[in-house]
Amino acid sequence: MTQPSSGHKAGAFDIRIFISMLIGLYGVVLVATGLVGTSDDELARADGVNINLWAGLGMIVFAACFLAWARLRPVVVPDDEQRSEGDETP
Structure with missing residues (x-):
């Protein structure tokens, strides 16, 4: 008896990775x-406040938190078998 697999991770195709990379890049430019x-x-x-520096640092911290969220709680994409079993729509 085989146990059904739980699927695979979205990995690089997770939208949170793209968002964190983009915001992180903007943050580096602002810093x-x-x-x-x-x-x-x-x-x-x-x-007297260096707004570019502080906004950039904030964006880098936000991007790091977003990246950590994507790494700690990855999106699991169901396998084709699981998708066909759970789908009720034709």
Whole structure:
């Protein structure tokens, strides 16, 4: 008697991976802009806060949390056999 398999993980096709990569990339660009391209005039307009740096760091942390969520709770895609057994629609 064989036990039915539980399916396979979505892996790289999980949408959370794409979202975390995109937000992480934007975060890295903002951190680089905040570290290199911020002038004193821009800091004065933002009340002394390097907004690019802080927003970029926040986006990197968010992307890391999203990636951890995707790794810790992966989406399981049912196998074809399980899909056909559980489907009631024609």
